[in-house]
Amino acid sequence: MAKAKDKDKGSGRKLVAQNKKARHDYTIIDTYECGLVLTGTEVKSLRQGRASLVDGFVQIDGGEAWLHNVHVPEYAQGTWTNHSARRKRKLLMHRAEIDKLESKSQESGHTIVPLVLYFKEGRAKIEIALAKGKKEYDKRQTLREKQDTRETNRAISAARRRQRA
Template sequence: MVARGNQSVIATNRRARHHYEVIDTHEAGVVLAGTEVKSLRLGRASLMEAFATVDDGEVWLRNLHIAEYYHGSWTNHTPRRKRKLLLHRREIRQLEVKVRESGYSLVPLSMYFRDGRVKVELALARGKKKWDKRRALAEREAQREMARGIGWQLKGRRTHARGRRKALDYDPR
């Protein structure tokens, strides 16, 4: 777990920002059993396949994997059960209207402890097309190249020194 201020991150969904364009984010509480909390304190959760749905005015988190607590007994939880998310009624209505529109999904971005309570950062997102993903990757690569070039300029070089002496105006005399 990574501590940031008064919150410590349990799990993140790094692929979500690659596969989805995030429109809006909400923080939601999660209804959990005791052994689930103990397992989360050990950092044993995965958001990779998780998603949220709105059913009968309630938001449910599905496919979230929380590993069974190894000291648990017959009271241990089911790893992939659906879990209720705690949001205000107004927020639930807004999300329900947006999700009914085509192309929107509810995707968990991260799960963390805030003041001892488990919270989920829930994103209202639209799926990216393949060309959107390629464009984002190209933009990220271009930004890296520009940052590298600026770094080389600050060091007094014209380009990087990985065996390219011609590019550095190397004079062997």
């Protein structure tokens, strides 16, 4: 009976929003999966696949992790109970993880950014990362490396195609 309920919820991972800019602007040191404390209209809006993580960041305040500046638009069919779009939301993490993140994020140049927002087994989850800001030349170097690997892969596959023919 319990397995049937799991299938109804969907045991897969349904992607809601991604922060591609974070991987470009920051060097990712460590990642964590957290739950979110949400209101009903926020969940309904997220299920429609509407959210933006672009300006988001995590701040640890009073031993609790808070997610700031993540835009979850108001639910269209919501009434006076609707939520505000950019309110701060509490993250659900283990105490040891929060303490570890707090100590590391206080180091110079480190920050905590959201990477991916998704539903896992019917529950809203967010993947956050401890990150260090990249300099402009680091960003250019990363782009150059990606372009070089892409070109080598294309050359290899073209050579293989010529070999088969």
